[in-house]
Amino acid sequence: xxxxxxxxxxxxxxxxxxxxxxxxxxxxxxxxxxxxxxxxxxxxxxxxxxxxxxxxxxxxxxxxxxxxxxxxxxxxxxxxxxxxxxxxxxxxxxxxxxx
Amino acid sequence: xxxxxxxxxxxxxxxxxxxxxxxxxxxxxxxxxxxxxxxxxxxxxxxxxxxxxxxxxxxxxxxxxxxxxxxxxxxxxxxxxxxxxxxxxxxxxxxxxxxxxxxxxxxxxxxxxxxxxxxxxxxxxxxxxxxxxxxxxxxxxxxxxxxxxxxxxxxxxxxxxxxxxxxxxxxxxxxxxxxxxxxxxxxxxxxxxxxxxxxxxxxxxxxxxxxxxxxxxxxxxxxxxxxxxxxxxxxxxxxxxxxxxxxxxxxxxxxxx
Numbered sequence: 001x002x003x004x005x006x007x008x009x010x011x012x013x014x015x016x017x018x019x020x021x022x023x024x025x026x027x028x029x030x031x032x033x034x035x036x037x038x039x040x041x042x043x044x045x046x047x048x049x050x051x052x053x054x055x056x057x058x059x060x061x062x063x064x065x066x067x068x069x070x071x072x073x074x075x076x077x078x079x080x081x082x083x084x085x086x087x088x089x090x091x092x093x094x095x096x097x098x099x
Numbered sequence: 100x101x102x103x104x105x106x107x108x109x110x111x112x113x114x115x116x117x118x119x120x121x122x123x124x125x126x127x128x129x130x131x132x133x134x135x136x137x138x139x140x141x142x143x144x145x146x147x148x149x150x151x152x153x154x155x156x157x158x159x160x161x162x163x164x165x166x167x168x169x170x171x172x173x174x175x176x177x178x179x180x181x182x183x184x185x186x187x188x189x190x191x192x193x194x195x196x197x198x199x200x201x202x203x204x205x206x207x208x209x210x211x212x213x214x215x216x217x218x219x220x221x222x223x224x225x226x227x228x229x230x231x232x233x234x235x236x237x238x239x240x241x242x243x244x245x246x247x248x249x250x251x252x253x254x255x256x257x258x259x260x261x262x263x264x265x266x267x268x269x270x271x272x273x274x275x276x277x278x279x280x281x282x283x284x285x286x287x288x289x290x291x292x293x294x295x296x297x298x299x300x301x302x303x304x305x306x307x308x309x310x311x312x313x314x315x316x317x318x319x320x321x322x323x324x325x326x327x328x329x330x331x332x333x334x335x336x337x338x339x340x341x342x343x344x345x346x347x348x349x350x351x352x353x354x355x356x
Contacts, residue, residue: 001101001102001105001145001225002222002223002224002225003221003222003223003224003225003226004214004215004222004223005105005109006105006142006146007214007215007222008211008214008215009109009112009113009142011207011210011211011214012113012116012207013112013113013116013135014206014207014210015203015204015206015207015210016113016116016117016119016120016203017116017120018202018203018206019120019199019200019202019203019206020119020120022195022198022199022202022203023120023195023196023199023200024120026125028125028128028167028170028171028174029119029120029125029128031167032119032125032128032129032132032167033119033120035132035163036116036119036120036132036135039135039136039139039159042139042151042155043139043142043143044214046143046146046148046151047146049146049148049234050146050147050148050226050227051219051221051222051224051226051227052221052226052227053226053227053228053229053230053233054227055233055234055238055239055242056242056246056247058148058150058151058234058239058242059239059242059243059247059250061148061151062151062154062239062243063247063250063254065154065155065158065159066254066257066258067254067257068159068163069158069162069163069258069261070257070258070260070261071261072163072166072167073166073261073262073264073265074261074264074265074268076166076167076170076265076269077264077265077266077267077268077269078268079170079174080170080173080174080268080269081268081269083173083174084269089174
């Protein structure tokens, strides 16, 4: 398959992730949708890496995976703290940056 | 053969992604994401990125998703929240959902136009000539330790900071002094060095239990002095009010070491 097909799949996954951030209100699912978008970017990076026959894109994808892991860790920490403070699990109701 | 594999993996990845955003229960969303990640690893393999595919399966579908599963089981999903009577926000209306889907559709059209109309001739080819070392762990390691040494080190610092930050964010706050009168525990940086009441920060406390220092009624407490100790008691601990005040030897819930 040519590289363009992979890029189209990557664009589809990214759009699904972006739509998920817009329609879901649970912060856990929003984190999952962020993962979807980062993975779509990874797919595009690796596709381009294959296109040029160059390993740099794969390094970039690995760094993106590290960043995604950090984001997940901190995001899940925030969610656990929200649960401890009995805040509602709804991003529409959590608008104030206190406590 | 590779076309067949591509379509199977691509359909799996897209179906997993749709499952993530449409399934109601967050637990099933996590499982759909695991399927999505494994399909994506197959796509990486088709692009000759063996090391990244292996890292995807081990790190993502293995470790990160286990973390998600733990947090989902701890926090609970939408249905668990409705059961215990906590406020759930109104779901986004049909108009908003339609608008969100329209935004997503516009985004995919725009991305496809941007990518496929970019004038890059190589996009419609199968990629550069394949060499056996491409994407191998050896090449990745070479690049990470020579050309990309600085990003590699910065990534390790980022992981360290994220780990510390997650512990600080999610740790138990009940045992810390809340003397500001509002009843909301206040965390400062000095709390790291302040001696805590015994038993705080443990997993037993995390699920609502308290450490009982003196076990049997009628005996003197092992640790607690006879006078009622001044303990920094968090607001709303059950059992504290019903305890007879100042009775030595009662089953103490004091926490002072």
